[in-house]
Amino acid sequence: MDLVIVNCGQLATLAGPLRPRIGAEMRELWIMKDAALCIRDGRIVRAARWKEIERELDRDHAVIDAQGRVVLPGFVDAHTHFLFGGSRADEFERRALGETYQSIAASGGGILSTVRQTRAASEDELADGALKRIGMALRSGTTTAEVKSGYGLSTEAELKMLRVIRRLNDEGVVTLIPTFLGAHEFPEEFRSDREGYVVLIINEMLPKVVSERLAEYADVFCEPHIFDVGTASRIMKAALALGLQLRMHVDQLSRSGGAELAASLDATTADHLEHTDATGIAALKDAGVQPVLLPGSVYALGSRHYPLAREMIESGLAVVLATDMNPGSSPTPSIPMVISLAVTQMRMSVAEAMNATTINAAYSLRRGADVGSLEPGKQADFVIHDCYDYRDLGYLFGVEFAHQVFVKGKCVYARP
Numbered sequence: 152m153d154l155v156i157v158n159c160g161q162l163a164t165l166a167g168p169l170r171p172r173i174g175a176e177m178r179e180l181w182i183m184k185d186a187a188l189c190i191r192d193g194r195i196v197r198a199a200r201w202k203e204i205e206r207e208l209d210r211d212h213a214v215i216d217a218q219g220r221v222v223l224p225g226f227v228d229a230h231t232h233f234l235f236g237g238s239r240a241d242e243f244e245r246r247a248l249g250e251t252y253q254s255i256a257a258s259g260g261g262i263l264s265t266v267r268q269t270r271a272a273s274e275d276e277l278a279d280g281a282l283k284r285i286g287m288a289l290r291s292g293t294t295t296a297e298v299k300s301g302y303g304l305s306t307e308a309e310l311k312m313l314r315v316i317r318r319l320n321d322e323g324v325v326t327l328i329p330t331f332l333g334a335h336e337f338p339e340e341f342r343s344d345r346e347g348y349v350v351l352i353i354n355e356m357l358p359k360v361v362s363e364r365l366a367e368y369a370d371v372f373c374e375p376h377i378f379d380v381g382t383a384s385r386i387m388k389a390a391l392a393l394g395l396q397l398r399m400h401v402d403q404l405s406r407s408g409g410a411e412l413a414a415s416l417d418a419t420t421a422d423h424l425e426h427t428d429a430t431g432i433a434a435l436k437d438a439g440v441q442p443v444l445l446p447g448s449v450y451a452l453g454s455r456h457y458p459l460a461r462e463m464i465e466s467g468l469a470v471v472l473a474t475d476m477n478p479g480s481s482p483t484p485s486i487p488m489v490i491s492l493a494v495t496q497m498r499m500s501v502a503e504a505m506n507a508t509t510i511n512a513a514y515s516l517r518r519g520a521d522v523g524s525l526e527p528g529k530q531a532d533f534v535i536h537d538c539y540d541y542r543d544l545g546y547l548f549g550v551e552f553a554h555q556v557f558v559k560g561k562c563v564y565a566r567p
């Protein structure tokens with residue numbers, strides 16, 4: 152043994168089958184009291200009651216005393232836009248004074264404002280900005296995150312974003328999983344030739360992304376006035392044909408059959424789903440698509456139109472929650488904030504929200520065998536939170552509890 156974390160008041164292992172948790176399984180965290188977590192070579196060797204393993208341990212290991220605190224798997228944030236240039240604080244203020252997200256976008260702001268700022272930024276500037284946000288996420292307990300491109304919208308700028316994501320993954324401690332989102336908006340220069348942009352994505356961007364192995368997933372912002380269902384379908388089919396898996400922004404601002412499209416394409420995830428109804432939920436269930444719910448974007452847009460989380464859980468969907476961290480609709484890197492919103496606005500229990508931000512999120516990124524729970528053989532990514540009841544993470548809001556964060560068995564953040 153290299154390291155033993157002793158005196159874990161509540162060790163939430165989230166142990167279970169080799170698949171995401173559904174239905175009543177999402178209410179269970181498999182908590183051990185007065186427990187210890189044993190780590191060797193960056194992996195978990197054992198999670199057990201302290202009494203059971205006390206005598207068996209050799210003497211050469213390091214010991215960290217959790218002093219009765221809660222220990223959880225590192226959070227897995229399955230939907231982020233951590234990488235972008237500039238800020239949209241000005242638009243945030245305009246929205247507070249009455250303008251809408253859609254009207255700002257229609258006047259050349261919104262995503263296109265971030266595209267201008269991202270194109271103007273150097274790789275180092277983009278990396279610095281993302282590192283700050285990833286650092287904030289780490290300090291609230293996130294150890295794995297998906298990151299999308301989508302603010303370049305030219306072959307060069309999209310590849311630039313994905314290369315920076317790769318570099319941040321290679322150099323940093325948080326595991327980053329890249330998604331190509333060239334179909335996020337139509338760039339300025341293709342405003343009057345939308346078909347030209349779709350062809351550029353299919354014939355040039357996707358093949359380059361794949362040949363440079365810059366992404367695992369492809370994504371699209373499917374909305375009637377942006378990439379409608381027919382166009383989104385063409386782009387996603389091209390991505391599938393090149394071997395990418397799909398995560399898709401669907402039914403965020405309106406209901407247009409996006410959930411059904413994600414189901415028909417066997418997407419890995421369908422994200423947002425604020426306007427998805429029972430028919431869409433049934434389609435996702437039949438196809439085994441994981442819903443990724445993003446309550447931060449509902450909250451920050453001042454909407455009340457949260458997705459139907461309860462219905463999704465009750466229908467047996469393996470629900471995921473994520474931040475959607477981005478400069479427009481969801482400027483938060485905090486999974487605890489998302490847990491609070493899920494509990495207060497979407498009637499999820501804290502345990503359900505925790506399954507949705509750890510093991511289910513890990514499976515949605517094809518990392519379920521490696522992270523998302525504290526079981527023997529898994530990567531030792533875990534967090535000691537400064538509380539004694541795991542429910543405090545949803546109950547107290549606007550508070551960060553992460554006390555010490557571990558990645559591959561190494562402490563990568565300790566609260567000063």
Ligand code: NIG
Pocket residue numbers: 261262265372400403448475477478479480481
């Ligand atoms: O997930 N919906 C599209 N994309 C983002 C928002 C992007 C932005 O406003 O910059 C989202 O909400």
Ligand code: FE
Pocket residue numbers: 230231232400475477
């Ligand atoms: Fe998003």
